[in-house]
Amino acid sequence: MIDRLRRLFAQSTPPRLWVAYSGGCDSHALLHACAQLRAECGLTLSAIHIDHGLHPDSGSWARHCRAVCHALGVDYHEHQAQIERGPGESLEALARSARQRIFANCLGPGDWLVTAQHRDDQAETLLLALLRGSGVHGLAAMPAQSALGPGTLVRPLLDLAQAELRAYAEQHRLRWIDDPSNQDLSFDRNLLRHQVMPLLRQRWPSAATTIARSAAHCAEAAALIDALADEQLPRVAGLRPGTLSVARLSTLAPERARAVLRRWLAQQGFQAPNRLRLETILGEVLRARADAQPMVAWDSCELRRYRDDLFALAPLPPRPATELSWDGRQPLQLPMGLGMLSLEVDDSARPAMGLASPPALPDVPSMRVRFAVSGLCCRQPNRPSRRLKILFQHNGIPAWLRPYVPLLLDLEGDLLAVAGVAACGSSSTPSQPTLRLRWIGHPWVRFGWFDPVLGFGPE
Incomplete structure (x- = not known):
C-alpha cells in the first residue's frame, strides 16, 4: 500500500491532502500510510471525520479519531452530518449525500480527498448497480478519480483487497473502531458483503477481482458514450447558458438523446433519472406545446421547459410571502436563499457630473420589497406602460420563476424596479446620479437570467 501511494504522490502533489477518516480499519490504514509518507512526499495532510449521529457511541468514535490524529500529528477536522430521513428514503444514500456535501465544502482549489474504498467495495458497488438495473455508467461503479467541489476525490486503493489493508493495520498494531451497523443485514451492502460475496468466493475465489475488472470495462464504455455525447451537446444547446434546445434534441435518435440528457445533467451537477423519467422527458416534455410548463422531478432535480429551452435546476423553494422594508443604505438579504439586493451609485455618472470619484449614495426614500404582486405596471421614460406579465414575457422570464423575482416598490405601492x-x-437628472440596483447571488444566475445590474434615478 505504501508503494502504491508513493507512486501516486510522485505523479502529483495536491496543495492539501485530506483523508476521509471514519475510524474504521480501512481508513485508519490509509491515514497511517499517508502520515508515513508526509515528509518524503511533501504532503500537507489533514483528516476529516464526519459524525452522522446515527449511533449512541458516535461521540466516543469522534474522540477516538481526534486522539489518533493527535498522536500522528495530523490536522483534524470534525463535522456533524444533518440527516433527515423521509418516507421511503434510503438511509445509506442520505448519509452518502451528506458526506459528499461536507467533503466538497472543505476542499480548497486543487485539494485531494482520498478515501479507503478497495477492490471488495468496488465489487459490491457493481453488484448493487446491477440489481438496480443500472446502465454502463452505474456498472462502472466507483471511478479512481472524480471532481469534488473545487478539488478531486481520489480512491487510490481500488486495486487492493480488503485483506491487504487489514494486514497493514495489524502489522502496525493500529487500533480501530468496529461499527456494529456494518453487521446489520437490513442494509443491502452488508447483505452482499457478509452473505453473497462469501458464497461467490467459495465457487469463484477471484470473484472480487473479476467483478471489479468488469466495472473497469463498463467505465471504458461509459467514457466512450460521454465522448459521443460531448460532441452532440454544442449542437443541441439552448438559447440560455446551460440549457438544451427542445427542437434540436428532438432530432436525435432516442438512444443518442438519452445519452445527451444524461451527460448534460451530470455537467449540471445532477444525478440522471431512471429510464421511465427519461422516456417521459423525451416524450411528454419535448412534445408539449411551446406555451406549456411541463416539469419532471427526481432526486433534488427539476427539469423544466420554457419555450424552446430545457432547464435543470434544484427544486424551487416555497414562494416568498414576506414584505421587506428597505432604505437602500445597506445590502438587503432576501429570504429563501434568493440572494441579496444592494444599491450603489453608477460609476459611469462620474464624468458627466465632473467628479473625480463616484458621488455618495443620496438619500433614498423608504422602499418595500415584495414578490408576486399582481396588477403592477412598469412605467419607463419614453416608453408605454407595460403590465408586469408582459415585461416578464418580453425578457424571457419563465412563469415558474416570476414569483421569486424581487419587486421594488415605493410606499405608495408604485413599482420602482423589477x-x-x-x-x-422616473429617470435621473444631470444633478442626480443614477443608482445601480444589484441582485447578487440568486440561484439562477448561471442561466444568464436577470442581469443583476440596472439603473434608476432617485426621486
Whole structure:
C-alpha cells in the first residue's frame, strides 16, 4: 500500500491532502500510510471525520479519531452530518449525500480527498448497480478519480483487497473502531458483503477481482458514450447558458438523446433519472406545446421547459410571502436563499457630473420589497406602460420563476424596479446620479437570467 501511494504522490502533489477518516480499519490504514509518507512526499495532510449521529457511541468514535490524529500529528477536522430521513428514503444514500456535501465544502482549489474504498467495495458497488438495473455508467461503479467541489476525490486503493489493508493495520498494531451497523443485514451492502460475496468466493475465489475488472470495462464504455455525447451537446444547446434546445434534441435518435440528457445533467451537477423519467422527458416534455410548463422531478432535480429551452435546476423553494422594508443604505438579504439586493451609485455618472470619484449614495426614500404582486405596471421614460406579465414575457422570464423575482416598490405601492429586469418610474437628472440596483447571488444566475445590474434615478 505504501508503494502504491508513493507512486501516486510522485505523479502529483495536491496543495492539501485530506483523508476521509471514519475510524474504521480501512481508513485508519490509509491515514497511517499517508502520515508515513508526509515528509518524503511533501504532503500537507489533514483528516476529516464526519459524525452522522446515527449511533449512541458516535461521540466516543469522534474522540477516538481526534486522539489518533493527535498522536500522528495530523490536522483534524470534525463535522456533524444533518440527516433527515423521509418516507421511503434510503438511509445509506442520505448519509452518502451528506458526506459528499461536507467533503466538497472543505476542499480548497486543487485539494485531494482520498478515501479507503478497495477492490471488495468496488465489487459490491457493481453488484448493487446491477440489481438496480443500472446502465454502463452505474456498472462502472466507483471511478479512481472524480471532481469534488473545487478539488478531486481520489480512491487510490481500488486495486487492493480488503485483506491487504487489514494486514497493514495489524502489522502496525493500529487500533480501530468496529461499527456494529456494518453487521446489520437490513442494509443491502452488508447483505452482499457478509452473505453473497462469501458464497461467490467459495465457487469463484477471484470473484472480487473479476467483478471489479468488469466495472473497469463498463467505465471504458461509459467514457466512450460521454465522448459521443460531448460532441452532440454544442449542437443541441439552448438559447440560455446551460440549457438544451427542445427542437434540436428532438432530432436525435432516442438512444443518442438519452445519452445527451444524461451527460448534460451530470455537467449540471445532477444525478440522471431512471429510464421511465427519461422516456417521459423525451416524450411528454419535448412534445408539449411551446406555451406549456411541463416539469419532471427526481432526486433534488427539476427539469423544466420554457419555450424552446430545457432547464435543470434544484427544486424551487416555497414562494416568498414576506414584505421587506428597505432604505437602500445597506445590502438587503432576501429570504429563501434568493440572494441579496444592494444599491450603489453608477460609476459611469462620474464624468458627466465632473467628479473625480463616484458621488455618495443620496438619500433614498423608504422602499418595500415584495414578490408576486399582481396588477403592477412598469412605467419607463419614453416608453408605454407595460403590465408586469408582459415585461416578464418580453425578457424571457419563465412563469415558474416570476414569483421569486424581487419587486421594488415605493410606499405608495408604485413599482420602482423589477430586480435584474427593468427600472420603472422616473429617470435621473444631470444633478442626480443614477443608482445601480444589484441582485447578487440568486440561484439562477448561471442561466444568464436577470442581469443583476440596472439603473434608476432617485426621486
